[in-house]
Amino acid sequence: MMRDLPFDLDDTRLQAELERKVAAAAELLSDIARRFEPAALASSLGAEDMVLTDLIAKHAPAIEVLTLDTGRLHAETYRLLQQITDHYALRIRVVYPSGEAVERCVAEHGINGFVNSVASRKACCEARKVEPLRRALAGKRAWITGLRRAQAATRVGLPLQEYDAANGLEKFSPLANWRVQEIWAYLHLFGVPYNALHDRGFPSIGCEPCTRAVMPGEDIRAGRWWWEEPGSKECGLHPAKRRQAAG
Numbered sequence: 001m002m003r004d005l006p007f008d009l010d011d012t013r014l015q016a017e018l019e020r021k022v023a024a025a026a027e028l029l030s031d032i033a034r035r036f037e038p039a040a041l042a043s044s045l046g047a048e049d050m051v052l053t054d055l056i057a058k059h060a061p062a063i064e065v066l067t068l069d070t071g072r073l074h075a076e077t078y079r080l081l082q083q084i085t086d087h088y089a090l091r092i093r094v095v096y097p098s099g100e101a102v103e104r105c106v107a108e109h110g111i112n113g114f115v116n117s118v119a120s121r122k123a124c125c126e127a128r129k130v131e132p133l134r135r136a137l138a139g140k141r142a143w144i145t146g147l148r149r150a151q152a153a154t155r156v157g158l159p160l161q162e163y164d165a166a167n168g169l170e171k172f173s174p175l176a177n178w179r180v181q182e183i184w185a186y187l188h189l190f191g192v193p194y195n196a197l198h199d200r201g202f203p204s205i206g207c208e209p210c211t212r213a214v215m216p217g218e219d220i221r222a223g224r225w226w227w228e229e230p231g232s233k234e235c236g237l238h239p240a241k242r243r244q245a246a247g
């Protein structure tokens, strides 16, 4: 069942703006599929990535959709993963961390050591997210993310396209200029499945121990690593420093 929205889906200005942005994102994805094969969407299974998954299924099915199973996800996220598999003809590739790397990290920092320091948290993110993503992207020419500028202080200057030096390939954020209302309008209008946690106050969903619900009016990233300063709240998948601003 779809959630009640705090805005009017029939608003003609919203619909016109959404139509324009959907057309631009669909064109960009088709272009990426043509010019940067092989390319992949690295999906966190959040609302933005569900918009992209739907757009890829409709306009650019050659783009691979992959997601990282860190081993610490919410039960609701695993349910959504199965729902996507049932809903779309496309298959999501599920990428796992190296068992040895996780064992080493747990031996050094503890099973929940990520709350003790930013360094311990980054070591866990490195073992469970960053290295598996690097491995999944090896051999790709481009990757796609659902990042938006309005999501965080660290994402204000987010371009549509940039060179990701860490992974050695182009990185695209087709929803960089989308507003949160447009994300939810899209999911509703096209009946796209989404994580049930979004209806329980989770605007941003990651690993279970590192994600909590936020209060109305709180920053949308306040529920991620809430014990850290805002400036350190990236897991290493999306470093804040960028070489090129193209959008």
Ligand code: SF4
Binding pocket: 070, 072, 114, 121, 122, 124, 125, 126, 128, 129, 206, 207, 208, 209, 210, 235
């Ligand atoms: S989000 Fe938390 S549990 Fe997940 S990889 Fe990072 S530190 Fe580990």
